[in-house]
Amino acid sequence: MKTPITTLAEKFKAATLKAFPQLEGSPDLVVELSPSTHGHYQANSAMKLAKPLKQNPRQVAEALVRAIGTDPLIDKLEIAGPGFINITLSADYLSQFVDSVIRDPHLSIEIPQKKQRIIVEFSSPNTAKELHVGHLRSTIIGDSLARLFEFLGHDVVRLNHVGDWGTQFGMLIAYMKETAPDVLSGKSTTDLTHLMTWYKAAKAKFDADPEFKKRSQQEVVALQGGQPDALKAWGIICDISRKAYQEIYDLLDVKLNERGESFYNPMLPGIVADLEHKGLVTVSDGAKCIFLEGFRNREGNILPLMIQKSDGGYNYDTTDMAALRHRIETEKADRIIYVTDVGQSTHFQMIFEAGKKAGYYDPANTRIDHVTFGLVLGTDGKKFRSRSGDTEKLIDLLNEAVVHALAIVKERSPEMSESEQQHLAEILGIDAVKYSDLSSHRSSDYTFSYERMLRFDGNTAVFLLYAYVRIAGIKRKVQADIEEVKKKGKVKLEHPSEIALGLHLAQFGEVLDALARDLLPNRMTDYLYELANKFNAFFRDCRVEGSPQQDSRVLLCEAVAATMHQGLTILGLKTVERM
Numbered sequence: 001m002k003t004p005i006t007t008l009a010e011k012f013k014a015a016t017l018k019a020f021p022q023l024e025g026s027p028d029l030v031v032e033l034s035p036s037t038h039g040h041y042q043a044n045s046a047m048k049l050a051k052p053l054k055q056n057p058r059q060v061a062e063a064l065v066r067a068i069g070t071d072p073l074i075d076k077l078e079i080a081g082p083g084f085i086n087i088t089l090s091a092d093y094l095s096q097f098v099d100s101v102i103r104d105p106h107l108s109i110e111i112p113q114k115k116q117r118i119i120v121e122f123s124s125p126n127t128a129k130e131l132h133v134g135h136l137r138s139t140i141i142g143d144s145l146a147r148l149f150e151f152l153g154h155d156v157v158r159l160n161h162v163g164d165w166g167t168q169f170g171m172l173i174a175y176m177k178e179t180a181p182d183v184l185s186g187k188s189t190t191d192l193t194h195l196m197t198w199y200k201a202a203k204a205k206f207d208a209d210p211e212f213k214k215r216s217q218q219e220v221v222a223l224q225g226g227q228p229d230a231l232k233a234w235g236i237i238c239d240i241s242r243k244a245y246q247e248i249y250d251l252l253d254v255k256l257n258e259r260g261e262s263f264y265n266p267m268l269p270g271i272v273a274d275l276e277h278k279g280l281v282t283v284s285d286g287a288k289c290i291f292l293e294g295f296r297n298r299e300g301n302i303l304p305l306m307i308q309k310s311d312g313g314y315n316y317d318t319t320d321m322a323a324l325r326h327r328i329e330t331e332k333a334d335r336i337i338y339v340t341d342v343g344q345s346t347h348f349q350m351i352f353e354a355g356k357k358a359g360y361y362d363p364a365n366t367r368i369d370h371v372t373f374g375l376v377l378g379t380d381g382k383k384f385r386s387r388s389g390d391t392e393k394l395i396d397l398l399n400e401a402v403v404h405a406l407a408i409v410k411e412r413s414p415e416m417s418e419s420e421q422q423h424l425a426e427i428l429g430i431d432a433v434k435y436s437d438l439s440s441h442r443s444s445d446y447t448f449s450y451e452r453m454l455r456f457d458g459n460t461a462v463f464l465l466y467a468y469v470r471i472a473g474i475k476r477k478v479q480a481d482i483e484e485v486k487k488k489g490k491v492k493l494e495h496p497s498e499i500a501l502g503l504h505l506a507q508f509g510e511v512l513d514a515l516a517r518d519l520l521p522n523r524m525t526d527y528l529y530e531l532a533n534k535f536n537a538f539f540r541d542c543r544v545e546g547s548p549q550q551d552s553r554v555l556l557c558e559a560v561a562a563t564m565h566q567g568l569t570i571l572g573l574k575t576v577e578r579m
């Protein structure tokens with residue numbers, strides 16, 4: 001079914017034309033609706049229409065209300081203040097809506113008429129380095145946006161833009177040739193922790209030892225020239241890193257397709273030539289740059305996008321220009337979403353601006369968003385560091401969340417078997433980490449606290465799962481076979497708490513639309529938190545088991561469970577049936 005707000009907007013548009021036929025085809029034909037606590041929605045268009053119609057807004061509102069007349073969807077229309085129209089939907093309509101939710105595997109959410117191809121680029125760590133908490137945020141937020149668009153029926157491409165290319169590999173290979181030749185030849189293997197240690201040592205040696213520096217530079221040349229030994233060594237380094245990343249993605253249940261920076265390598269000379277050909281390139285101190293209006297550093301100097309260094313090398317900017325073009329021209333993206341920390345905002349604004357100038361994309365046909373997020377802070381208010389100090393290993397952090405969850409589970413559910421407790425803790429721990437990230441507005445910094453994220457009350461994953469489990473419990477208690485109840489019964493909302501819950505369920509599609517527009521996952525967490533609260537109110541006020549309304553109420557519970565499950569799935573959270 002269409003969302004209530006869409007249905008109302010259509011009704012109001014028709015009513016506006018009926019009352020004021022002179023508005024046909026006019027840009028003044030506005031319909032403005034918003035959810036409201038006075039009634040269910042509010043229409044504000046009378047105020048906007050008053051001027052072009054040369055009438056007072058109250059008169060306009062009265063005419064609109066008359067034009068709508070009686071409607072089975074609407075229980076009440078009330079004019080308030082200067083001309084706001086407060087709308088109360090009918091219990092019949094909301095009952096029908098909820099009923100349609102439980103009878104449709106897609107929860108009565110409409111599939112778009114035209115599928116879009118949407119690229120979501122997220123996570124994107126740098127080879128030979130551990131993922132850090134910033135990459136964790138990117139992974140969690142990006143995955144949830146990808147899940148949203150997948151559910152909405154779009155064609156989603158999940159890309160991991162791994163930083164797998166660059167001059168740093170020269171020194172790492174040179175260093176490993178000396179200290180770990182067996183790893184480079186594939187005779188023995190190692191893990192990312194060792195790789196990082198070598199990487200740091202290599203860097204120090206590079207700065208201190210001119211001979212080593214020279215050897216490193218030769219390795220870079222060999223690698224860029226595609227020399228087989230160098231490529232093999234690089235491949236081994238990538239594999240070791242990949243294995244460590246995959247362990248984290250598995251733990252988080254995140255799917256990603258690796259398409260690192262190296263993928264775009266062959267395209268870079270062509271990109272530079274193309275940008276030069278289009279007259280966008282200026283040579284400055286030997287480097288090829290694109291200067292764009294409006295991008296300046298703190299000192300007020302113009303910031304260039306550097307697409308080729310004076311030594312002929314390409315860099316981050318060049319790769320991103322190539323990636324943008326490839327995503328539009330080859331991948332045929334209708335929409336591209338980049339998820340990184342807010343520190344990269346200027347970089348992306350410049351890439352997008354240069355991409356527009358080069359004709360790689362037209363904002364009228366392709367929507368591109370840089371989805372940014374703030375820092376992860378520790379409970380001390382400083383940038384997050386794990387207990388071990390400077391090397392914050394993400395895998396440790398996730399495992400520690402599970403350990404914290406296990407302690408809570410053991411305390412609250414001592415009757416469970418150990419394996420059940422462990423299973424539950426694995427879900428709760430990871431859910432808690434994801435939810436606490438997604439529930440804070442992504443542009444603000446967020447505080448990482450195991451204690452807070454695992455609380456049983458308030459806006460937490462645990463609180464929501466608890467509500468979800470409660471519903472499963474009700475179903476068990478009334479021993480309802482949902483399929484049977486669906487056959488013989490229908491949802492009929494009567495009690496104000498049922499109606500409030502029904503309205504909220506009907507608004508799920510509105511939240512999905514808003515989320516698709518502004519890409520703020522906390523809209524979904526807010527929605528689900530509210531859903532749990534409204535469900536708890538209903539459960540407090542309305543008896544389910546043994547009441548004359550048992551069938552309708554069981555079905556209402558089923559709609560809540562299905563909606564909550566879907567909402568949590570979009571956030572990347574797993575649900576449990578008992579806890």
Ligand code: ARG
Pocket residue numbers: 121124125126161162163320323338340
């Ligand atoms: N590898 C980068 C980092 O760790 C993030 C890459 C973001 N994506 C991009 N297309 N530049 O900071």
